Amino acid sequence: MDTSQMLKGIIDVAVLAVVADEDGYGYDVIRRLRAAGLEDVGDASVYGTLRRLYAAGALTSYVVPSDEGPHRKYYGITEHGTLELAEWATTWRRFAGSIGALLERHAEVPS
Amino acid sequence: VSVTPILAPNARRYLEEVRRALADLPETERDALLADVEAHVVEVSEETGDELVARLGSPGAFAAELRSAAGLPPGGAGASGSDAVERLGAAVRRLGERIAPLRRPLAELAPAWWVLRGYVVATLMAWAFLSTGTPAGWLPPTGSRATALLLLLAAVAGSVWLGLRTRAPTPSRRARMALAVLNAALALGAVLIAVEVERNATTTTFVEAGFAAPGLTSDGVPVQNVYPVDRDGRPLADVRLFDQDGQPLAILPDDGDPTRRAVVDARGERADNAVPLRYLEPGGDEVTDPLAGYPADVPPLATPPVAGAPAEQAGAPRGGRERRRAAARRRAP
Numbered sequence: 001m002d003t004s005q006m007l008k009g010i011i012d013v014a015v016l017a018v019v020a021d022e023d024g025y026g027y028d029v030i031r032r033l034r035a036a037g038l039e040d041v042g043d044a045s046v047y048g049t050l051r052r053l054y055a056a057g058a059l060t061s062y063v064v065p066s067d068e069g070p071h072r073k074y075y076g077i078t079e080h081g082t083l084e085l086a087e088w089a090t091t092w093r094r095f096a097g098s099i100g101a102l103l104e105r106h107a108e109v110p111s
Numbered sequence: 112v113s114v115t116p117i118l119a120p121n122a123r124r125y126l127e128e129v130r131r132a133l134a135d136l137p138e139t140e141r142d143a144l145l146a147d148v149e150a151h152v153v154e155v156s157e158e159t160g161d162e163l164v165a166r167l168g169s170p171g172a173f174a175a176e177l178r179s180a181a182g183l184p185p186g187g188a189g190a191s192g193s194d195a196v197e198r199l200g201a202a203v204r205r206l207g208e209r210i211a212p213l214r215r216p217l218a219e220l221a222p223a224w225w226v227l228r229g230y231v232v233a234t235l236m237a238w239a240f241l242s243t244g245t246p247a248g249w250l251p252p253t254g255s256r257a258t259a260l261l262l263l264l265a266a267v268a269g270s271v272w273l274g275l276r277t278r279a280p281t282p283s284r285r286a287r288m289a290l291a292v293l294n295a296a297l298a299l300g301a302v303l304i305a306v307e308v309e310r311n312a313t314t315t316t317f318v319e320a321g322f323a324a325p326g327l328t329s330d331g332v333p334v335q336n337v338y339p340v341d342r343d344g345r346p347l348a349d350v351r352l353f354d355q356d357g358q359p360l361a362i363l364p365d366d367g368d369p370t371r372r373a374v375v376d377a378r379g380e381r382a383d384n385a386v387p388l389r390y391l392e393p394g395g396d397e398v399t400d401p402l403a404g405y406p407a408d409v410p411p412l413a414t415p416p417v418a419g420a421p422a423e424q425a426g427a428p429r430g431g432r433e434r435r436r437a438a439a440r441r442r443a444p
Contacts, residue, residue, distance in 0.1 A: 011180070026147045027154050043155070043166075044173045047147050048180025055181075073147055 013092060014038060015049050016077060016085045019059060025072040026050060050075055058084055122156040125163050128170035132186055133178070135201040144177055224294075225274035229267030231300045237262060249308050327362040334362050336404060337386040342416060344409035346402060349374065352384045359384035372398060 018024065018032045030046045053059045058081030064072050077085070118126070126149055133141045152163070159166050167173050178185055230251075237251035237259070250259040277290055327334040339347040352360035361383035372389040374382040387405075389398045 025150070027151050042168070042176050042180075043151065044148075044168075044176035045180040047144065047151065048177045048182075050147065051144055051181045072150055 010092070011041065011045060011049050012053065013085070013088045014041070015046060015053065016058065016081055016088070019075050020077045020082065020085055023074045023076040025064070025074050029075070053081065057081075118153060119156050121161055121163055122152050125156075125167070125170050126152055129174045129177075132171050132174035135186060135204050136183065140183070144181060148177070221274060222271070225271045226267050227301060228274075228294070228297050229270035230263060231297045231304060232270065233259075233263045233266035234304050235300050236266070326364050327360060336388050337362060338405045339386060340405065340409045342412040344411050346405040348387070348401065349385045351382060352386060362386065363388065 014033055014036075015029060018029050018036070021032075024032065026047050029050065030041065030043055033041050033046065050059065054061055054075065058078055059075045060078050061073050061075050064074050066072055126145070129148065129152075130141070130145060133144065136144070152167070155166055156163050164170075168176070175185060234251045237253045250256065251262055253259045253262060273290075277286065327337075337352065339350040341347055352362075354360050359382070364383055368390075370390045370393055372391055374385040376382045389401070391397060392399050
């Protein structure tokens with residue numbers, strides 16, 4: 001199954017988690033998501049998500065001037081965002097555990 | 112805050128198209144979304160050169176993904192629609208937002224529009240199917256007054272019914288669109304009818320003015336009589352008036368008044384242009400007072416007579432050429 005479908009629902013958590021690790025600008029967030037194995041995440045999806053999380057008060061932003069290239073808008077996590085992430089983390093672990101248990105006895109595609 | 116550096120042409124094109132696909136969003140929202148994206152597209156284009164679309168997808172798809180991830184409604188005309196349609200749609204939406212405060216007062220006036228709409232439909236139908244070429248004022252031109260009123264009543268009732276039906280529950284988007292188009296067309300029809308009715312009204316006025324008093328008029332008022340006086344202030348009788356074309360200038364062409372003194376020329380033809388008109392004593396054939404009506408105390412003219420003017424031959428026949436010349440002299444200041 002294509003992971004992009006699954007990603008749609010949980011991109012918020014992924015972005016929050018990445019920004020919680022360290023503040024970052026859009027492209028930086030995308031790179032870190034990809035490095036974490038989420039290769040299918042779309043660039044536009046990340047920007048849209050950043051914007052939505054910011055509007056919801058889960059992220060803050062600030063502009064960092066850059067000598068080479070355009071100025072960059074960095075995002076950081078807010079207190080509200082941290083709480084939300086913690087909630088997500090609990091839910092996710094429970095959910096992943098349940099699904100993992102369900103799938104345990106089933107064969108994987110030989111790689 | 113976005114400082115746009117010098118962009119590679121492909122990056123600029125890409126960004127322009129994304130911006131256009133987001134044209135319907137409120138400005139602040141769009142700018143906030145694009146502030147990040149600009150920097151990103153620039154960076155990606157530096158990395159990938161001309162492979163921008165291969166890496167990011169089409170600008171339309173990029174914009175759509177941006178919207179969906181940001182929790183914004185999808186674009187109206189869709190990314191596949193033509194740019195012109197998208198821009199038009201965005202402009203209409205913006206206009207709608209601007210006139211939104213007027214919605215309520217306009218809605219109150221809706222019933223008036225329904226009635227007008229019925230009138231427009233009736234008149235257009237009469238023009239199209241029943242026209243007999245006899246417009247009866249503002250009524251639909253159907254020939255008979257009863258038919259016109261019946262048609263008008265039916266159309267207005269239908270229009271009001273439609274108005275009430277579409278007002279109450281929320282009609283479908285499609286129905287709303289169809290109604291909007293219909294209304295626009297009928298509003299145009301209303302203008303056409305207004306022009307036509309106005310034109311007819313003007314024509315009527317013109318005909319009435321053309322009917323104005325027969326015979327000689329002065330400033331629009333009929334001239335009842337003319338009293339010629341010679342240069343010495345002496346009253347002249349039976350002076351015959353002709354216009355610039357040699358046509359008799361008849362004041363009050365025969366009105367059948369039996370007391371009017373009939374004047375006939377040597378050929379036996381009526382000479383209604385002989386002034387002053389004289390009236391006979393009722394029951395007789397005499398003019399009681401031949402000098403009645405002449406202005407009293409007319410001073411003689413001081414300006415010398417025109418050389419060779421036939422002052423002493425007022426009754427002598429003259430050629431048309433001479434008459435025209437005399438007319439020209441009169442007109443000259």
